[in-house]
Amino acid sequence: MTLAPVLDRIDRDLDSALERLMALLRIPSISTDPAYDGEVARAADWLVEDLRSMGFDAQAHSTAGHPMVVGTAGTGAPHLLFYGHYDVQPVDPLSLWHRDPFDPAVEETDTGRVIRGRGAADDKGQLMTFVEACRAWIAVHGALPCKVTMFFEGEEESGSPSLVPWMKENPDAIRADLALICDTGLFDSETPAITTMLRGLLGEELTITGPRIDLHSGMYGGPARNPIRVLSRVLAALHDDQGRVTVPGFYDGVPEIPAEIRAQWDGLGFDADAFLGAVGLSQPAGEADRTALEMIWSRPTCEINGISGGYTGEGFKTVLPSKASAKISFRLVGTQDPHAIRKSFRRMVEEMLPPDCTASWHDHGASPASVMTTDDPAFETARRALSAEWPNLAAFIGSGGSIPVAGYIRSILGMESMLIGFGRDDDAIHSPNEKYHLSSFHRGARSWVRILDALAKG
Amino acid sequence: MTLAPVLDRIDRDLDSALERLMALLRIPSISTDPAYDGEVARAADWLVEDLRSMGFDAQAHSTAGHPMVVGTAGTGAPHLLFYGHYDVQPVDPLSLWHRDPFDPAVEETDTGRVIRGRGAADDKGQLMTFVEACRAWIAVHGALPCKVTMFFEGEEESGSPSLVPWMKENPDAIRADLALICDTGLFDSETPAITTMLRGLLGEELTITGPRIDLHSGMYGGPARNPIRVLSRVLAALHDDQGRVTVPGFYDGVPEIPAEIRAQWDGLGFDADAFLGAVGLSQPAGEADRTALEMIWSRPTCEINGISGGYTGEGFKTVLPSKASAKISFRLVGTQDPHAIRKSFRRMVEEMLPPDCTASWHDHGASPASVMTTDDPAFETARRALSAEWPNLAAFIGSGGSIPVAGYIRSILGMESMLIGFGRDDDAIHSPNEKYHLSSFHRGARSWVRILDALAKG
Structure with a gap:
């Protein structure tokens, strides 16, 4: 009996596991802001030390950006690659947080106890579910049931600029039989899920310049071209009255969902009113x-x-600004081509510009959608193991988010990825007051113990 | 001969006058930002001391906001009220300034020597032209040629919230025969002007709220209402394809200019290409x-x-924000009613809002346009005096700016205002690298000496 004592160890060790997660959450590893570069490095070092303390051969690999943490332990098939990210989103607007985002705490809520803090759900709490599963397994059995390579990224929240170059230069450091990625959610609080469809993401920053300098609206208001007005017209034209995106060719490669998948989704009983109502929408x-x-x-x-332009501080300033900018993203599905869409989008905007205006662009990355090959028997094995831990059977679901690493793991390493996570829809990831349910953390670690056991037994 | 020795004194004292202006420019009296409240008070105190040093009975009157500086000297008709403002605009974006905005200096440029610094032209440099004219007159003749009351405001750049209440409570402190206001410009570098038409100004801040909290575009992108998108549609709808404002009733009270005024304006030879070309527009x-x-x-x-909303820092954040806002202003002419326009604008916006969105409003003040009664003979007297100082004859012109105090002086004190100033179109007021030509400062002070002389002689 290999499984029960490890699950038992997870239960008994929960307070210590929580302390470790809190220590990691206290490090403000905001990857998109260069002011926090040292903190991102500190989070990487913390993880290296933690992996080493469990017997992993681990180190932080430097890149042009933030480090990749890689550690390996155990022997035997299958060789599993686990991916998570240790960087977090910025915290603004800070005034909306109920507590310091980097002074995490367990709080009682109407839906149970939660871990409150930036990164609690995205992705430090999720990442640590797998680390704790391995720690418990090693503590009970002295070694993992199969070979495991940990692969932690520090740039997921800032477009992963170093990920592809690093993977291409170091494929052997992370190549395995199957990847496990913990950056997704439950279907609902009682129904675990394996995510098999992920949207791609294309990020653009557009700056429109009109006059050479900021002008005074008393002196120039009327004849001067106002770049905020131009930007508003451009942005307003990106959707038609039916809510469809107007970029030429945008829907090329957007598939209709097969009838059987649609039927399965209908069977999940998704409550759109509750989903929207939770955030004040109807x-x-x-x-x-x-x-x-x-x-x-x-x-x-x-x-x-x-979006930003002109005077946005306290009070009022009658300025006609020289520039206005917007950050725009596209979520992509099926076989939509991000590069073709970027080109078409830029051309559409440039054709809309009136005289005396120019557009400049900042490319914030692009990745296509991922659709997993669920006929690999490991998916069904993992689904059964997950189902044993939770009240409801696990489901194969889609996700609106973008996890480009799954695509890179397939294209660079030739491996399938299984996306399993324990977040909830109301975790407020990327928002003030982010949280992770204590039950997500606890049952998440237990779930990985079951999946490790099932996959190692084959 | 009263005039020549005073003009001569202005010429000889120019370096000292410049030093005094520099001292005033070094005080960062940004009225719209509460962080600078102490500096605004310091500028008021500096002016009180300077007026007292010339023999004025002067003091800073406290208000709910920034102080009103009032000082009186001289006897005899006519009693002139001089208005200027000692507060300045914010300086952002600071990175575009070539020098510290509050460390002013005289710089050589292609068009002559300029005084560079925030407030050089708007309005400290202009205000000091009149102060220096009075100082020279008193130095030469021992007393002013008529009674003069100085009235300096410290809230002109932040909507003048205390001006009307203070004027209504203290009308006798500033009531005179005629007001002189120095906050306008030359027609061109060789042609002085008396501004007889000023646009009004209506300021609004609109915030659109969609979801209750910021959301993650991976999880909610698609069904969630995006307030930036809603705001863009609202702003894009404010003008039609012919550039006309679409707010219902907006053009009520907008007069056509009489043929003779239009002919006079045509005669000025305004060079629109050069005016726009100077700021990079065609x-x-x-x-x-x-x-x-x-x-x-x-x-x-x-x-x-x-305009602002969502993530506007470095890098990228896939947030769907809860709120987005814009600061919007209307310049008004003729008898357009600011209050009716505000109401119509708000109704128009609210009727455009889709489900799940709300609009909230911040009123940033409103004043109608001012049209002066130029048949008062003082206007022709001042025009002749001005014409004597400059290469070209002085002109009666319009102005795109808004100087609400002229309207209040008429409605509260029953007085006419004469708007005479020496700024140039490229002074970059409200922008980085604001400047005031040394010739504007020098000839401005000489112009006021001539106008004082002419008005006192009647």
Whole structure:
């Protein structure tokens, strides 16, 4: 009997596991802001030390950006590669947090105890579920049931600029039989899930320049071209009245979901009213002829993630600014080609510009959608192991998020990825007051113990 | 001969006058930002001391906001009220300044020597032209040629919240026969001007709220209402394809300019290409059927002065923000009613909002346009005096800017205002690298000496 004592060890060790997670959460590893570079490095070092303390041969590999943490332990088939990321999102607006985002704590809520803090759910808490599963296994049995390579990235929240170059230069450091990725969610609090469809992501930053300098609206208001007004017209034209994206060719490669998958999704009983109601919304805002679940799992989008121009401080300033900019992202599905869409988008915007305006662009990365090959028997093995831990059977689901690493693992290493995670929809990842349920952390670690056991037994 | 020795004194004292202006420019009296409250008070105290040193009975009157500086000297008719403001605009973006905005200096440029620094032209340099004229007159003759009351405001760049209440409570402190206001410009570098038409100004801040909290575009992108997208549609709808403002009733009270005024303006030889070319523009962007000069002097506008929402820092964040906001202003002409326009604008925006969005508003003040009664003979007297100082004859012109105090002086004190100033179009007021030509400062002070002399002689 290999499984029961390890699960028991997870239960008895929960307080210590929580202390370790808190220590990691206290490190403000915000990868997108260069001011936090030292903190990102500190988080990498913390993980290396923790892996070594469990007997892993681990180190932080430097890159042009933030380090890759890689550690290996155990022997025997299958060789599993585990991926997670130790960087976190920025915390602004800080004023909306109820506590210091980097002073985490366990709080009681209406839905149970939660771990509150930046990165609790995305992705430090999730990453540590797997680390704790391995720690418990080694503590009980002296060694892992199969070979495991840990692979932790520190740039997931800033477009992963070093990931592909590093993977291409060091494929042997991380090549294994199957990848496990813990950066997704449960279907609901009682239903675990293996995510088999992920949207791709294309990020663009557009800056429109009109006059050479900021002008005074008293002196120039009327004849001067206002770049905020131009930007507003451009952004307003990106969707038609039915909520469809107007970029030419955008829907090329967007598939309709097969009837059997649609039937399975319908069977999940997704409550769109509750999903939207939890964040103060009542009506889906996307394409008029699609359900909310389709909009998230199988339809592409165009979103404006940030906009700025002119005077935005306290009070009022009658300025006509020289520049205005927006950060725009596209979520992609099926075989949509990010590079073709970027080109078409830029051309569309440039053709809309009035005289005396120029557009400049900042490429914030691009990755296509991922669709997993679920006929690998490991998917069914993992689904059964997961189902044993939770009240409801595990489901194969889609996800609106983008986890480009799954695509790179396939294209660079030739491996399948299995995406299993324990987050909930209301974890407020990327938002103030991010949390991770204590039950997600606890049952997550127990789930990985079961999956390790099942996969090692084959 | 009263005039020549005073003009001579202005010439000989120029270096000292410049030193005094520099001292005032070094005080960062940014009225819109509460962090600078102490500096605004320091500028008021500096002016009180300077007036007292010239024999004025002067003091800083406290208000709910920044102080009003009032000082009186001289006897005899007419009693002149001089208005200027000692507060300045914010300096952002600071990175575009070639020097510290509050460490002013005289610089050589292609168009002559300039005083560089925030407030050099708007309005400290202009205010000091009149102060220096009075100082020279008193130095030469021992007393002013008529009674003069100085009235310096410290909230002009932040919507003048205390001005009307203070004027209504203290009308006798500033009531005189005629007001002189120095916050406008020359027509061109050789042609002085008396501004007889000023646009009004209406300021609004609009915040659109969609979801209750910031969301992750992976999880919610598609069904979630994006307030930046909603704001863009609202702002894009404020103008039609001909550049006309679409707010219902907006053009009520917008007069056509009389033929004789239009002929006078045509005679000024305004060079729209040069005016726009100086700031990197080539085509007027306003109403399709109007000239650039009309757009500035006699046509109303709607401008977006600032916009913000979502993530605007370094890098990228796939957030769907809860809120997005814009600062919007309207320049008004003729008898346009700011309050009716505010109401119509708000209703128009609210009617455009999709489900799950709300609009909230911040009123940033409103003042109607001012049109002066130029048949008062003092206007022709001042025009002749000005013409004697400059290469070209002085002109009666319009102005695109808004100087609400002229309207308040008429409505609260029953007085006419004469707007005379020496700024140039390229002074970059409200922008980085603001400057004031040394010749504007020097000839401005000499111009006031001539106007004081002419008005005192009647």
